Amino acid sequence: MTGPVLAVDQGTSGTKALVICPDRGVIGSGAAPVSPRYGSGGRVEADPAALLSSVVDAGRRALAQAGEPVAAVGLANQGETVLAWDPATGDPLTEAIVWQDRRAEPLCTELAPHAEKLTQLTGLPLDPYFAAPKMAWIRRELTREGVVTTSDAWLIHRLTGAFVTDAATAGRTQLLDLDRVTWSPEALDIFGLAEERMPEVVDVDGAVGITTAFGAPLPLTGLLVDQQAALFAQRVTEPGTAKCTYGTGAFLLAQTGPRPRRTGNGLVSCVAWRLAGRTSYCLDGQVYTAASAVRWLTDLGVISGAADLDPVGSAVPDSGGVTFVPALAGLAAPWWRGDLRGSLTGLGLDTGPGHLVRALCEGIAAQVVELTDAVAADLGAPLTSLRVDGGLTRSALLMQTQADLLQLPVEVSALPDATALGVGAVAMLGMDPSLTAEEAVPAWKPSAVYEPRISEAAAAERLAGFRAQVEALLDRTPPAAH
Structure with a gap:
């Protein structure tokens, strides 16, 4: 059995690091915050130096708490966040353009005639959420210098000197040939990126270099984009199984096996991982605002933080007729209308904070139901349960609402x-190829299982109310304005 590894998750609002021992589980943890900056016109940026320092700080804190050496390090990343940087010096040439940034919307509109071809090639719909539109926008609007990549390639370069990205992260760019798992010359050309130097696409479990950022030299043996890493940890490895992570956004992924399954229902078809040269695929659906919508309510003073969701929401029996479509950064799958704004309807003089909290929980949960319905349609069979993780799973109110609207058990991961x-x-697999995936992943067990408490008819009625408000938003903002 291998020794402990350092696992670093570089996320949108912070970096979390764990020291994981195969026998004893998590023996050290550390965290460091990151503060994205939000601006007009859909601008969402982060300081690249802050991303790197958060990785180093969180990793060192986890190692200090563990108090013993590790054998390797693994790095998870945000996925669609991009920047331009100088490959000679490693210096950033732009801010990091975060996955939520919408400034490439006009570029996507311009490329609309190529949308169907791009989706067929890459599995992804044409949308500013993905990396390629942002990369092309940087080249048009900010700089022609250096290289332009997803944030993981820059972090890996700063840590080890290598110029690589893993297959799953590459699959989030809209530049990867989904079937061949190599860069697509045609997609690169459509985005005006044909002359770009692109990082090598590697397996998620390969040694890519040595880093001294955390102290003694350590091999970097695991790379994986964030949601696929959570999919792996949740043991969602068989076709037809699914998980949803509730973080800044909510992300539902369903395993489809060794062949990509093109979706007809607004989902994304992408690489789950490529382990030891073998590719697994998944279907992916996104809700752009989950914890970020909770933060919005907090900033307004309605609640003082996510810990208030349950006490404030439980003070009232229902949403009081309020419907909240929390499209605060647009609607993602299955609608793909990033131009839409959110809506609050049904407000009255008797509307209080609890009604707004419950309406938000219903709005998040209803969007996840739309995603599970799309997965079921694509797979030809309904899901039997949903495994969930992420910070917002601490809210019993949100999880019960999810089970009620989904009409399925919601199994909360016992592993934060x-x-x-x-x-x-993945880092353990990269260090010891004799390990199986089952041996490397901690045993999965739920900390709680939420069963539906309302009838199918009641769930259908509440979902119909939400869908009616989404339709009203779509009618008010026709695609021609998109």
Whole structure:
């Protein structure tokens, strides 16, 4: 059996690091915050130096708490966040353009005639959420210098000097040929990126270099994009199984096996991981605002933080007729209308904070139901349960609402920080190829299972109310304005 590994999850609002021992589990943890900056016109940026320092700080804190050496390190990343940087010096040439940034919307509109071709090639719909539109936007608007990549390639370069990205992260760019798992010359050309120097696409469990950022030299043996790392940790490895992570956004992924399954229902078809040269695929659906919508309510003073969701929401029996479509950064799958704004309807003089909290929980949960319905349609069979992880799973109100609207059991992971655990398992596989995935991933068990408490008819009625408000938003903002 291998020794402990350091697993680092570089996320949107912070970096979490764990020291994971195959026998004893998590023996050290550390965290460091990151503060994205939000601006007009859909601008969401982060300081690249802050991303790197958060990785180093969180990793060193976890190692200090563990108090013993590790054998390797794994790194998970945000996925669609991009920047331009100088490959000679490693210096950033732009801010990091975060996955939520919408400034490439006009570029996507311009490329709309190529949308169907791009989706067929890459599995992804044409949308500013993905990396390629942002990369092309940087080249048009900010700089032609250096290289332009996802944030993981820059972090890996700063840590080890290598110029690589893993297959799953590459699959989030809209530049990867989904079937061949190599860069697509045609997609690169469509985005005006044909002359770019692109990082090598590597397996998620390969040794890519040595880093001294955390002290003694350590091999970097695991790389995986955040949601796929959580998928791996949740043991969602068989076709037809699914998980949802509730973080800044909510992300539902369903395993589809060794062949990509093109979706007809607004989901994304992408690489789950490539382990030892073998590729697994998944279907992916996104809710852009989950914890970020909770933060919005907090900033307004309605609640003082996510810990208030349950006490404030439980003070009232229902949402009081309020419907909240929390499209605060647009609607993602299955609608793909990033231009839409959120809506609050049904307000009255008797509306209080508890009604707003319950309406938000219903709005998040209803969007996840739309995703599970799309997965079921694509797979030809309904899901039987949903495994969930992420910070917002601490809210019993949100999880019960999810089970009620989904009409399925919702199984909350007993393992917090699933993304870090997943990339830690990948790092172990990269260090010891004789290990199986089952041996590397911690045994899965739920900390709680939420069963539906309302009838199917009641769930259908509440979902119909939400869908009616989404339709009203779509009618008010026709696609021609998109």
